[in-house]
Amino acid sequence: xxxxxxxxxxxxxxxxxxxxxxxxxxxxxxxxxxxxxxxxxxxxxxxxxxxxxxxxxxxxxxxxxxxxxxxxxxxxxxxxxxxxxxxxxxxxxxxxxxxxxxxxxxxxxxxxxxxx
Amino acid sequence: xxxxxxxxxxxxxxxxxxxxxxxxxxxxxxxxxxxxxxxxxxxxxxxxxxxxxxxxxxxxxxxxxxxxxxxxxxxxxxxxxxxxxxxxxxxxxxxxxxxxxxxxxxxxxxxxxxxxxxxxxxxxxxxxxxxxxxxxxxxxxxxxxxxxxxxxxxxxxxxxxxxxxxxxxxxxxxxxxxxxxxxxxxxxxxxxxxxxxxxxxxxxxxxxxxxxxxxxxxxxxxxxxxxxxxxxxxxxxxxxxxxxxxxxxxxxxxxxxxxxxxxxxxxxxxxxxxxxxxxxxxxxxxxxxxxxxxxxxxxxxxxxxxxxxxxxxxxxxxxxxxxxxxxxxxxxxxxxxxxxxxxxxxxxxxxxxxxxxxxxxxxxxxxxxxxxxxxxxxxxxxxxxxxxxxxxxxxxxxxxxxxxxxxxxxxxxxxxxxxxxxxxxxxxxxxxxxxxxxxxxxxxxxxxxxxxxxxxxxxxxxxxxxxxxxxxxxxxxxxxxxxxxxxxxxxxxxxxxxxxxxxxxxxxxxxxxx
Numbered sequence: 234x235x236x237x238x239x240x241x242x243x244x245x246x247x248x249x250x251x252x253x254x255x256x257x258x259x260x261x262x263x264x265x266x267x268x269x270x271x272x273x274x275x276x277x278x279x280x281x282x283x284x285x286x287x288x289x290x291x292x293x294x295x296x297x298x299x300x301x302x303x304x305x306x307x308x309x310x311x312x313x314x315x316x317x318x319x320x321x322x323x324x325x326x327x328x329x330x331x332x333x334x335x336x337x338x339x340x341x342x343x344x345x346x347x348x349x
Numbered sequence: 350x351x352x353x354x355x356x357x358x359x360x361x362x363x364x365x366x367x368x369x370x371x372x373x374x375x376x377x378x379x380x381x382x383x384x385x386x387x388x389x390x391x392x393x394x395x396x397x398x399x400x401x402x403x404x405x406x407x408x409x410x411x412x413x414x415x416x417x418x419x420x421x422x423x424x425x426x427x428x429x430x431x432x433x434x435x436x437x438x439x440x441x442x443x444x445x446x447x448x449x450x451x452x453x454x455x456x457x458x459x460x461x462x463x464x465x466x467x468x469x470x471x472x473x474x475x476x477x478x479x480x481x482x483x484x485x486x487x488x489x490x491x492x493x494x495x496x497x498x499x500x501x502x503x504x505x506x507x508x509x510x511x512x513x514x515x516x517x518x519x520x521x522x523x524x525x526x527x528x529x530x531x532x533x534x535x536x537x538x539x540x541x542x543x544x545x546x547x548x549x550x551x552x553x554x555x556x557x558x559x560x561x562x563x564x565x566x567x568x569x570x571x572x573x574x575x576x577x578x579x580x581x582x583x584x585x586x587x588x589x590x591x592x593x594x595x596x597x598x599x600x601x602x603x604x605x606x607x608x609x610x611x612x613x614x615x616x617x618x619x620x621x622x623x624x625x626x627x628x629x630x631x632x633x634x635x636x637x638x639x640x641x642x643x644x645x646x647x648x649x650x651x652x653x654x655x656x657x658x659x660x661x662x663x664x665x666x667x668x669x670x671x672x673x674x675x676x677x678x679x680x681x682x683x684x685x686x687x688x689x690x691x692x693x694x695x696x697x698x699x700x701x702x703x704x705x706x707x708x709x710x711x712x713x714x715x716x717x718x719x720x721x722x723x724x725x726x727x728x729x730x731x732x733x734x735x736x737x738x739x740x741x742x743x744x745x746x747x748x749x750x751x752x753x754x755x756x757x758x759x760x761x762x763x764x765x766x767x768x769x770x771x772x773x774x775x776x777x778x779x780x781x782x783x784x785x786x787x788x789x790x791x792x793x794x795x796x797x798x799x800x801x802x803x804x805x806x807x808x809x810x811x812x813x814x815x816x817x818x819x820x821x822x823x824x825x826x827x828x829x830x831x832x833x834x835x836x837x838x839x840x841x842x843x844x845x846x847x848x849x850x851x852x853x854x855x856x857x858x859x860x861x862x863x
Binding site: 253258261265268269271272273275276279280281299301302305308309312313315316319320323324326327330331336337338 | 478482485489492496501504505507508509511512515516518519522523525526527529530535855
């Protein structure tokens with residue numbers, strides 16, 4: 234279980250970083266989303282992977298899952314969702330203004346050559 | 350319970366909400382409400398600062414939940430000083446914006462209040478996850494404020510700025526949850542205690558988390574190699590927003606200062622002094638590259654943005670050198686550099702508007718409409734930011750040089766700071782001579798003379814800078830007391846968690862109780 238989770242997290246993070254480094258705003262949005270999924274899962278696993286235990290301590294409970302990371306994940310998801318929505322809006326607006334979905338606002342062919 | 354510590358958060362939060370509801374279509378009401386709320390916040394900040402003079406930690410348990418479980422706000426000398434500084438800058442920036450900038454887009458005043466709430470919250474919080482939340486609050490407000498007035502250049506800068514900061518937020522979350530996984534707490538005071546006691550097997554994780562935190566704060570503070578987002582962002586933001594952003598890099602500096610002194614300070618066991626070996630060379634490089642950027646800047650806005658980076662470099666160099674005297678100098682310099690950079694951003698706008706199409710580009714253009722007043726303001730600002738005597742910049746640098754004299758790396762520190770001061774002076778003289786002397790006979794026809802309210806804002810910031818010189822003695826003593834308090838993390842821990850050290854959201858170590 235731990236191995237599956239950690240390797241999965243690694244793959245998602247790697248994909249997120251790869252997409253984040255692309256030149257188109259849409260890829261960047263996808264990359265940021267993947268990265269935030271990976272981060273959220275990571276927070277979750279920092280409460281340890283426990284199956285079949287309640288998240289609340291009750292009288293006589295033999296084991297419990299740590300409820301705090303779950304609350305943190307919830308906060309992080311809400312913030313991440315809002316930020317992604319904002320960035321999407323920003324990307325669409327930038328495309329509308331500049332006519333290019335490149336993160337620098339211009340196509341590579343249109344950019345002036347670097348002075349030598 | 351005394352509610353003073355929560356006021357710098359509650360006032361802008363309430364005002365921001367009211368402004369969203371009532372201020373959308375009533376610009377004059379929004380302006381009045383924004384100014385009133387900022388003034389009220391400034392009064393609360395002044396009271397908090399006066400209260401902090403006693404040297405006690407004012408701990409405020411939000412919702413009255415006890416420390417390691419609930420979230421606390423902690424106001425000590427440093428937090429109170431920075432909240433007061435934020436209020437001063439905010440007041441000047443908002444008064445400047447009230448002369449017309451605030452009408453160029455919707456909800457300027459609401460966003461401004463939320464930005465203030467985020468900044469004040471980051472300065473006051475005593476909980477690491479809460480610090481993340483306040484970072485997000487100040488960032489989302491800053492994204493929108495940066496876009497205020499729109500334009501293609503601003504959009505492009507915003508795409509870069511948002512992408513960099515969203516990535517930074519992800520790394521911040523990883524670091525925070527890693528620390529929670531190892532120590533079982535998010536309260537900064539208890540973290541400080543538990544990091545020192547962390548078991549041998551977990552030290553590598555703690556160190557990794559600490560350095561990741563440094564990376565995140567370095568993005569906010571604009572430390573090399575993570576400062577490349579700053580010049581375009583600050584130079585393209587509207588003037589009052591750029592002036593307010595002057596305090597934002599200081600949020601990063603504050604976070605580095607807080608985390609290094611509290612959690613990774615001298616008594617943190619195997620994680621002691623984790624950050625300073627990395628921080629010193631990076632800060633020196635930041636300083637050098639900041640002034641090189643200033644020398645090569647093509648626009649006045651870029652020049653000021655690069656001088657902001659240089660000021661961060663100076664500050665973090667001093668923080669990394671460590672020691673109480675150096676830290677006191679750094680705190681004085683922090684206040685001075687924030688004020689003068691904010692003033693210079695406002696001045697840039699005034700100059701740019703009187704040069705027609707050339708705006709703030711450093712090329713020959715028509716004459717200025719108000720050359721004498723602008724010239725005096727520029728002379729004062731440039732001399733102060735470069736550190737010419739007898740300005741506040743000079744005093745700050747003297748304190749820093751004296752404070753770092755004993756440090757091992759002092760030759761490097763002295764050489765870089767002195768050379769960069771000279772370079773900053775050259776950069777400012779070059780800009781000034783182009784802007785003020787290399788001019789045509791006639792002002793550009795579309796040039797707008799600055800309005801009275803704008804002069805007032807700029808003059809107020811300049812006056813604060815002069816007051817920093819006039820009251821340098823008492824201020825330096827206060828900075829020394831603040832530095833001494835920062836270097837006593839045990840007191841902080843004692844005030845926040847008291848004897849309640851065994852109880853925590855989770856026990857220290859790897860396993861949950863079964």
